[in-house]
Amino acid sequence: MSIFYKALCLVFPERCPYCGEIVDSESIACADCQKKIDKYRQPIIRGTHGYRCVSSFFYGNRVRRMILRIKYRDRIQFLSQVAKIMTKDIKAVYPDDEFDYVTSVPMHKKDFEHRGYNQAQLLAIEIAKLLNTPYEETLVKVKRTKKQHKLSYKERKTNLKGSFKCIDKEQISGKNILIIDDIVTSGETLGECCKVLSRSKPRLVCCATIATAHHAVNKRAII
Numbered sequence: 726m727s728i729f730y731k732a733l734c735l736v737f738p739e740r741c742p743y744c745g746e747i748v749d750s751e752s753i754a755c756a757d758c759q760k761k762i763d764k765y766r767q768p769i770i771r772g773t774h775g776y777r778c779v780s781s782f783f784y785g786n787r788v789r790r791m792i793l794r795i796k797y798r799d800r801i802q803f804l805s806q807v808a809k810i811m812t813k814d815i816k817a818v819y820p821d822d823e824f825d826y827v828t829s830v831p832m833h834k835k836d837f838e839h840r841g842y843n844q845a846q847l848l849a850i851e852i853a854k855l856l857n858t859p860y861e862e863t864l865v866k867v868k869r870t871k872k873q874h875k876l877s878y879k880e881r882k883t884n885l886k887g888s889f890k891c892i893d894k895e896q897i898s899g900k901n902i903l904i905i906d907d908i909v910t911s912g913e914t915l916g917e918c919c920k921v922l923s924r925s926k927p928r929l930v931c932c933a934t935i936a937t938a939h940h941a942v943n944k945r946a947i948i
């Protein structure tokens with residue numbers, strides 16, 4: 726840790742996002758809150774439209790708050806801690822898969838401008854560093870879509886159609902790709918991204934997310 730960072734931590738110490746307690750810079754929560762988060766903690770492997778996806782948490786209340794903070798309150802420092810947890814699970818679940826690069830689910834340009842960053846992209850960049858693998862942009866979101874969780878099952882199916890496009894087919898052909906998103910619920914978003922990538926004939930596409938929603942994980946979905 727640099728002297729500058731240490732000095733910064735004295736002035737602005739890292740705080741537990743749930744109770745405000747001062748925590749060290751390596752933690753995502755204080756010990757008490759960590760215990761509560763740990764209840765949701767386990768790598769969950771599920772199929773999402775035929776592609777394997779590993780998630781590090783069930784989408785419980787505290788995990789939801791953690792993701793919301795990353796998403797909407799610029800608590801980007803949590804990203805690097807979450808990325809460490811995810812990387813551990815990725816290595817455990819895909820031990821034999823050497824990825825050529827890591828990529829992420831893109832946001833529409835307008836949404837990106839509004840928020841200022843794409844949390845899935847930042848997470849993927851951190852994970853790529855930890856895996857010692859390059860990070861590459863592979864997809865672009867060309868259609869602004871409605872939020873998936875606000876739609877009916879039928880609407881979810883069609884909402885994303887044609888919304889993602891490949892940037893460069895040559896870059897994907899024959900490659901092992903790991904794609905990152907924050908949450909997987911019905912799996913439509915990641916499924917659509919994998920489908921679009923697959924048209925360019927990659928060798929393998931695997932997914933990883935911070936969390937998976939409870940209702941989406943049934944016995945049939947877990948592989």
Ligand SMILES: [Zn+2]
Pocket residue numbers: 741742743744745746754755756757758759
């Ligand atoms: Zn706490």
